[in-house]
Amino acid sequence: MVRAGVPMQPNQYRDVRLEKLGKLKALGLDVWPRKAKRTHGIAQLAAAYADAEAWPNEQLEDLGLAVSVMGRVLAIREMGKSVFAHLTENGEKIQAFFRTNDLAEPGWDVLKLLDMGDFISVTGPLMRTKTGELSVRVKEIQFLGKALLPLPEKWHGLQDKEQRYRQRYLDLISNGEVLKTFQTRSRIVSAVRRFMEDQGYLEVETPMMQPIPGGATARPFVTHHNALGMDLYLRVAPELYLKRLIVGGFEKVFEINRNFRNEGLSARHNPEFTMMEMYEAGSDLRDMMALTENLLSTVARDVMGSEQLPWGEQVISYAAPFHRLTMKDAIAGYGHVERHLLEDGESVRTLARSVFIEDVDKKTLGTLLGDLFEHHAEKQLIQPTFITDYPIELSPLTKTLDGDDRFVDRFELFIGGMEIANAYSELNDPVDQMGRFQAQMDERDAGNDEAMLLDQDFITSLEHGFPPTGGEGIGIDRMVMLLTNSASIRDVILFPLMRPTKPNEVSDTTE
RNA sequence: GGGCCCAUAGCUCAGUCGGUAGAGCAGCGGCCUUUUAAGCCGUUGGUCGCGCGUUCGAGUCGCGCUGGGCCCA
Numbered sequence: 001m002v003r004a005g006v007p008m009q010p011n012q013y014r015d016v017r018l019e020k021l022g023k024l025k026a027l028g029l030d031v032w033p034r035k036a037k038r039t040h041g042i043a044q045l046a047a048a049y050a051d052a053e054a055w056p057n058e059q060l061e062d063l064g065l066a067v068s069v070m071g072r073v074l075a076i077r078e079m080g081k082s083v084f085a086h087l088t089e090n091g092e093k094i095q096a097f098f099r100t101n102d103l104a105e106p107g108w109d110v111l112k113l114l115d116m117g118d119f120i121s122v123t124g125p126l127m128r129t130k131t132g133e134l135s136v137r138v139k140e141i142q143f144l145g146k147a148l149l150p151l152p153e154k155w156h157g158l159q160d161k162e163q164r165y166r167q168r169y170l171d172l173i174s175n176g177e178v179l180k181t182f183q184t185r186s187r188i189v190s191a192v193r194r195f196m197e198d199q200g201y202l203e204v205e206t207p208m209m210q211p212i213p214g215g216a217t218a219r220p221f222v223t224h225h226n227a228l229g230m231d232l233y234l235r236v237a238p239e240l241y242l243k244r245l246i247v248g249g250f251e252k253v254f255e256i257n258r259n260f261r262n263e264g265l266s267a268r269h270n271p272e273f274t275m276m277e278m279y280e281a282g283s284d285l286r287d288m289m290a291l292t293e294n295l296l297s298t299v300a301r302d303v304m305g306s307e308q309l310p311w312g313e314q315v316i317s318y319a320a321p322f323h324r325l326t327m328k329d330a331i332a333g334y335g336h337v338e339r340h341l342l343e344d345g346e347s348v349r350t351l352a353r354s355v356f357i358e359d360v361d362k363k364t365l366g367t368l369l370g371d372l373f374e375h376h377a378e379k380q381l382i383q384p385t386f387i388t389d390y391p392i393e394l395s396p397l398t399k400t401l402d403g404d405d406r407f408v409d410r411f412e413l414f415i416g417g418m419e420i421a422n423a424y425s426e427l428n429d430p431v432d433q434m435g436r437f438q439a440q441m442d443e444r445d446a447g448n449d450e451a452m453l454l455d456q457d458f459i460t461s462l463e464h465g466f467p468p469t470g471g472e473g474i475g476i477d478r479m480v481m482l483l484t485n486s487a488s489i490r491d492v493i494l495f496p497l498m499r500p501t502k503p504n505e506v507s508d509t510t511e
Numbered sequence: 512g513g514g515c516c517c518a519u520a521g522c523u524c525a526g527u528c529g530g531u532a533g534a535g536c537a538g539c540g541g542c543c544u545u546u547u548a549a550g551c552c553g554u555u556g557g558u559c560g561c562g563c564g565u566u567c568g569a570g571u572c573g574c575g576c577u578g579g580g581c582c583c584a
Contacts, residue, residue: 012556013521013538079550080543099544116537130545153522153536155548160522162579174522264512267581358584488580501578 014148020113021146027106029143036070037121037142043092049134057128070121091179095135096122102139110141117147165496185480185492191299201252206241215239217450219262234260240458242279246469247461254278267488271497274476283470285409288423293320310485311416322384327373330387335376366391381414396436396452398424416482423472430462
């Protein structure tokens with residue numbers, strides 16, 4: 001971090017550009033003006049006059065439309081007494097054509113002091129060049145801001161992944177598809193919100209800092225509140241608070257926000273990630289399935305324009321209905337395991353040992369089924385598939401199945417080999433819920449520090465009456481990965497967590 | 512946590528068997544009034560991630576560290 005009084009690193013490029021900035025000032029220009037002169041956006045002009053048939057050069061010249069557009073200078077081609085440049089704004093480009101005879105003073109001098117990366121506004125009539133490219137015939141240049149540092153290479157862009165994540169702005173400037181991916185992400189989130197609102201859901205906000213982290217089995221981040229003298233946890237899930245709202249009388253609520261889990265990083269995991277959770281009073285798991293199918297196919301259509309979208313070498317269909325498979329059937333089918341072996345404790349243990357699952361003897365049957373599912377099936381679930389009938393040990397907040405209290409009414413949705421969503425017929429019996437928490441506490445005592453903590457206030461809320469409720473969480477980052485065909489979660493999170501390059505980059509508050 | 516791979520100019524990348532550090536783009540100085548990665552001539556720019564070691568000599572070999580990537584758990 002640059003501190004006041006500490007000179008910036010000397011740099012060949014910066015020195016030259018600072019000198020040019022001085023010369024621009026000497027021409028009498030306001031080099032850092034407050035506002036850009038602009039009558040049109042670049043995208044707006046590009047769209048309106050894209051059709052070269054309808055708008056040949058003569059037509060444009062007759063129109064005599066004088067426009068002012070602003071943009072970052074991305075390319076400069078000098079041709080003696082004429083110069084071509086590309087200006088970019090919001091991922092769209094337009095060409096500016098400068099000639100000595102067209103330019104008002106001191107335009108030509110300003111042009112000579114331009115560098116790639118600078119911001120300018122150009123004013124003049126629209127025209128089409130010999131090769132048919134829509135351009136502004138520039139009569140006037142307004143200088144808007146100087147880039148002191150050079151852009152990455154124009155043809156290859158910025159390739160170094162580390163630098164792309166650390167200096168995402170350079171990635172966005174120089175790699176066009178990256179900007180497009182993040183624009184798409186915004187549209188996806190917006191479409192999800194619109195869909196939920198259309199279904200009558202209300203968006204709410206619940207605490208990100210919680211005294212007891214609940215709602216998921218995951219290690220939390222700890223922070224401290226000075227005035228209250230207490231530790232707080234960044235939430236691993238909003239679930240227990242959203243359920244309190246159902247108790248309070250909300251019928252349909254959802255929240256799109258960050259969760260924080262103190263776990264490793266991978267192509268599919270970032271410690272902070274975006275989740276949508278929704279709860280609907282009176283509904284159950286089947287309703288959540290229908291909602292999910294409808295949501296994904298609607299968003300795929302509305303944002304991406306199709307229900308069939310590429311995923312690596314494959315094509316994923318988001319058309320309803322999705323596949324449905326019980327966890328045991330998935331293990332049997334994808335693991336080529338005889339179905340009846342999954343009903344018997346000893347044979348499940350044998351199967352688990354055969355694929356090198358750890359601590360087989362310490363684990364319960366249900367936990368081992370979960371492990372076997374992960375091992376055999378998860379990565380192979382490419383087309384959208386609801387996996388149902390989860391073991392109760394893995395699901396402390398879920399109602400049991402009718403007629404079999406070892407399993408619960410839960411699904412996880414898998415697409416592209418990734419877990420995308422997790423939904424329950426929510427457990428609403430406070431006595432049962434208390435027992436489930438007790439089982440989690442026992443697990444914690446046995447050394448599982450991901451087991452859930454007892455939230456007595458949550459139990460109390462249930463004791464005031466909780467209707468049958470369908471609830472679900474959808475991983476927004478992974479959903480964006482799928483829809484935009486991005487292989488890593490870091491490609492859909494603007495600023496993924498990175499280790500600082502040097503320890504002293506973290507500012508020292510004692511200074 | 513384990514395995515494999517990567518780090519060389521602002522950027523993209525070469526660098527053979529261990530023997531004086533290279534190209535393209537960008538920059539700088541020229542030429543060029545319809546270019547599209549414009550072209551042509553000339554030219555500046557290096558803590559080869561950091562440290563230790565082996566060697567007459569290390570970008571290159573070995574060990575350690577830092578940062579990143581991929582796979583596995």
